[in-house]
Amino acid sequence: MIESQMSSLSSYKIFKGFLAFLILFLPVPLVLVSVGVGYLKIPPGEVLKVVQSKLTGEVSEDLKTYEAVIFNIRLPRILLAFLVGATLAVSGAVMQSMFRNPLVEPYILGISSGAAFGASLALGLGITFLTGVQTLAFVFGISSIFLAYVMAKTRGEVPVVNLVLAGIIVTALFSALTSLIKFFVDPHNLAAIVYWIMGSFSHAKWDQLLAVTPMILFPLLLIFAMGWRLNVLSLGEEEAKALGVKVNRDQLVFLSLATFSTSSAVSVSGIIGWVGLLVPHIVRLAFSSDNRVMMPLCASLGGSFMVLADNIARTAFSFELPISVLTTILGAPVFMFLVRRRARRVWS
Secondary structure (H helix, E strand, O other), X not given: OHHHHHHHHHHHHHHHHHHHHHHHHOHHHHHHHHOOOXXXXXXXXXXXXXXXXXXXXXXXXXXXXXXXXHHHHHHHHHHHHHHHHHHHHHHHHHHHHHHOOOXXXXXXXXXXXXXXXXXXXXXXXXXXXHHHHHHHHHHHHHHHHHHXXXXXXXXXXXXXXXXXXXXXXXXXXXXXXXXXXXXXXOHHHHHHHHHHHHOOOOOOOHHHHHHHHHHHHHHHHHHHHOHHHHHHHOOOHHHHHHOOOOHHHHHHHHHHHHXXXXXXXXXXXXXXXXXXXXXXHHHHHHOOOOHHHHHHXXXXXXXXXXXXXXXXXXXXXXXOOOHHHHHHHHHHHHHHHXXXXXXXXXXX
């Protein structure tokens, strides 16, 4: 009996390891398939030919159209979608572990409302160039979380409950200011504001991708490297202090890293919900609550989920769907199922 249980446990661990391996390497085939998906369908064989010819530097005339579509239009969009999805998933996992709350994600602390206000302000003022909109979205996204942090700080400490409450206040404040802007702007600018808030990767370009990649990757790599510290913080403030960890300092470091990467992502994608809430739940339930394991898996699965959602958004109809609408439609039923079936066990 014991031998049978040991054998079953060993088989289960092997299966989990194989599944984790598949998730980590899922982005590679997904990107190759995604570049062929769109109004102009490109067969996988042609995609491989284009990639091969691009590497050798000799592109034949019959492949030049495919090359332009893949490398100038689709690839930067797909890579940007992957980066944004990975960032939102990892930031959500950081917040949930740090606050020991499965319903916490970066947006609840005011990042999305601050970024939405910044973008709305830019569009309301008639700033039409994309860089100006992204800059104001990034600045106000960063400002909102640190405003919440200052509000929550009491006697040199930042209690988790105070920070969440401060985030709710900041979210309400910036949401009201955004509504005020939408009330006063003309209909043309109002449409642009609403479209930005609903999220899209339709404006993705190589220069945009190159500008935002270091701002996303650097914080994510630091989070990966400090996963063990996040494990200690997830034990609770008293336990972490007993182990000699400077809780306030480490909380501020993780909060800053998650905020900086999320604000960078939001500034180029608009407001995209559910990824930071759903993906960490799936990874935690399927694999482990150990953040050293969770973070790479969250990055890969979150990025893959976003690429898949963007594929559907740009190909399901003759027009492009807002990405946030699609992530909500895909994410809400799955999250409801997880909560009803197994989520309580992970946090008990």
